[in-house]
Amino acid sequence: MRRVYMDHSATTPVRPEVVEEMLNCLTEKFGNPSSLHYFGRQGRSALDEAREKVANAIGAKPEEIVFTSGGTEADNMAIHGVAMLNQNRGNHVITSAVEHHAVLNTVKALGKQGFTVTILPVDKFGMVSVEDLANAITDKTILISIMHANNEVGTVQPIKELAALARAKGILFHTDAVQSMGKIPVNVDELGVDLLTISGHKIYGPKGIGALYIRKGTRWRQSLFHGGAQERLRRAGTENVPGIAALGRACELAVQELAEEAVRLTGLRDKLIKEVMDKIPDVRLTGHPTKRLPNHVSFCFEFIEGESMLLSMDMKGIAASSGSACTSGSLEPSHVLLAMGIPHELAHGSIRLTLGRDNTEEDVDYFIENMMPIVERLRAMSPLNSENEFDFEDSCADCKVSSSCHL
Amino acid sequence: MYTEKVMDHFENPRNVGEIPDADGVGLVGNPTCGDIMKIYLKVDNDVITDIKFKTFGCGAAIATSSMVTEMAKGKTINEALRLSNQAVAEALDGLPPQKMHCSNLAADALHAAIENYRDKQK
Ligand SMILES: Cc1ncc(COP(=O)(O)O)c(C=O)c1O
Ligand SMILES: [Zn+2]
Numbered sequence: 001m002r003r004v005y006m007d008h009s010a011t012t013p014v015r016p017e018v019v020e021e022m023l024n025c026l027t028e029k030f031g032n033p034s035s036l037h038y039f040g041r042q043g044r045s046a047l048d049e050a051r052e053k054v055a056n057a058i059g060a061k062p063e064e065i066v067f068t069s070g071g072t073e074a075d076n077m078a079i080h081g082v083a084m085l086n087q088n089r090g091n092h093v094i095t096s097a098v099e100h101h102a103v104l105n106t107v108k109a110l111g112k113q114g115f116t117v118t119i120l121p122v123d124k125f126g127m128v129s130v131e132d133l134a135n136a137i138t139d140k141t142i143l144i145s146i147m148h149a150n151n152e153v154g155t156v157q158p159i160k161e162l163a164a165l166a167r168a169k170g171i172l173f174h175t176d177a178v179q180s181m182g183k184i185p186v187n188v189d190e191l192g193v194d195l196l197t198i199s200g201h202k203i204y205g206p207k208g209i210g211a212l213y214i215r216k217g218t219r220w221r222q223s224l225f226h227g228g229a230q231e232r233l234r235r236a237g238t239e240n241v242p243g244i245a246a247l248g249r250a251c252e253l254a255v256q257e258l259a260e261e262a263v264r265l266t267g268l269r270d271k272l273i274k275e276v277m278d279k280i281p282d283v284r285l286t287g288h289p290t291k292r293l294p295n296h297v298s299f300c301f302e303f304i305e306g307e308s309m310l311l312s313m314d315m316k317g318i319a320a321s322s323g324s325a326c327t328s329g330s331l332e333p334s335h336v337l338l339a340m341g342i343p344h345e346l347a348h349g350s351i352r353l354t355l356g357r358d359n360t361e362e363d364v365d366y367f368i369e370n371m372m373p374i375v376e377r378l379r380a381m382s383p384l385n386s387e388n389e390f391d392f393e394d395s396c397a398d399c400k401v402s403s404s405c406h407l
Numbered sequence: 408m409y410t411e412k413v414m415d416h417f418e419n420p421r422n423v424g425e426i427p428d429a430d431g432v433g434l435v436g437n438p439t440c441g442d443i444m445k446i447y448l449k450v451d452n453d454v455i456t457d458i459k460f461k462t463f464g465c466g467a468a469i470a471t472s473s474m475v476t477e478m479a480k481g482k483t484i485n486e487a488l489r490l491s492n493q494a495v496a497e498a499l500d501g502l503p504p505q506k507m508h509c510s511n512l513a514a515d516a517l518h519a520a521i522e523n524y525r526d527k528q529k
Contacts, residue, residue: 305441308468308469311414315418345438348463384463
């Protein structure tokens with residue numbers, strides 16, 4: 001069967017160049033970087049090289065990079081470390097309603113430990129407003145964490161403007177760049193952030209490796225891991241050298257190919273969006289129509305449910321994902337879609353298609369060709385239709401919360 | 408994740424549709440929780456002679472709807488009332504634990520349709 005993988009925001013295959021780098025550190029350069037001998041020095045040099053590559057990819061200095069077990073750990077470490085070290089200065093932390101759970105739940109955990117938490121709303125495109133952030137900042141605010149690009153709807157946040165606000169008030173700013181890395185330019189100085197998270201497996205590297213950028217001089221301290229002195233006391237535990245070397249190479253390649261790949265993916269993305277909107281009735285694009293990741297497409301299909309679409313697509317070899325409750329293992333659909341004012345029943349019909357290096361125009365055609373009958377079949381089975389379903393209006397009735405919504 | 412039987416009923420659902428002059432109609436679930444089932448009955452002499460369903464929901468929801476219609480067809484309404492959600496799940500060779508919620512609607516929808524039929528008889 002033909003297989004079309006359109007779930008690159010979930011994870012990506014590891015590129016052969018990256019595998020090669022990794023293998024080398026599993027077999028040849030296997031030494032512990034902390035060891036004095038030849039083998040140790042080899043591990044150390046692989047580590048140093050990778051650190052330089054990651055730093056170069058995001059416009060940082062090598063000593064500002066700390067390797068972690070992935071995006072989740074980097075998010076936890078960033079937020080917790082800033083909060084613990086700065087609690088004498090204030091106890092207020094700000095984040096947004098559309099963050100990945102790695103950020104959202106870490107901030108909420110702080111809320112149970114005496115911190116005050118503000119969760120900023122978003123507009124109907126999933127965008128945080130600069131105005132809302134300005135209004136939320138108090139003299140107790142010590143940290144703001146807002147993601148660069150959203151994993152579910154692809155919306156790219158105005159990080160530069162948001163971070164500038166924070167910097168003007170001396171507040172630390174963290175951004176989760178797990179989804180934006182390799183898709184759009186990620187530069188720590190241009191964004192003006194103090195801390196930034198990346199993850200290996202979203203950029204054709206392996207799972208279980210990531211990095212946290214910590215700007216030199218940032219009031220941050222490792223507060224979660226206790227152990228050895230690795231990563232200059234910032235992350236205990238023998239370094240995952242193969243993973244780190246792989247991350248270095250993956251970052252290097254991602255940046256090299258970014259400009260060209262972004263143009264190609266944007267073309268595929270817009271073709272996919274246009275064809276679906278033209279050929280399938282009662283579909284809504286979720287997320288921002290233009291300020292979105294070049295590889296990211298997300299829809300809500302009315303009157304039908306996400307998991308049943310995914311199952312049907314899988315039978316045709318198409319891999320995608322959904323934010324419906326029945327795929328999340330809870331009774332609630334995606335918190336991101338709900339925060340955007342999308343009603344529950346519509347959120348249950350969400351489908352995310354995230355393109356990557358391996359996708360072609362033919363893949364898009366194959367998707368369209370197969371999706372039309374799937375939607376038709378499931379709709380014929382559904383008791384909902386345009387006459388009896390809750391009327392979703394383009395008004396701000398549901399997303400009344402964001403001040404950027406001036407409709 | 409799903410058994411072969413579930414996938415079979417999802418791919419080839421039995422008794423999909425509506426019965427325009429149904430003797431009983433049951434509707435359970437709501438759009439908020441993510442699964443809605445509607446079951447239509449034709450009853451003759453206390454026997455369910457025809458049954459159809461329409462479902463908005465996941466694979467488990469569609470498969471259990473299909474299975475419950477298959478199990479209820481030809482049964483008396485008293486027999487059909489004794490059909491439990493558990494029995495429907497078992498007939499499908501089981502469901503993943505996190506899917507029990509979705510499947511819990513199938514027998515409920517059938518019972519709601521029977522209740523509706525009985526109300527109409529009064
Ligand atoms: C925005 C975002 N942040 C963090 C993560 C978590 O990264 P990891 O899987 O490396 O822990 C993901 C991946 O799902 C993500 O999309
Ligand atoms: Zn379900």
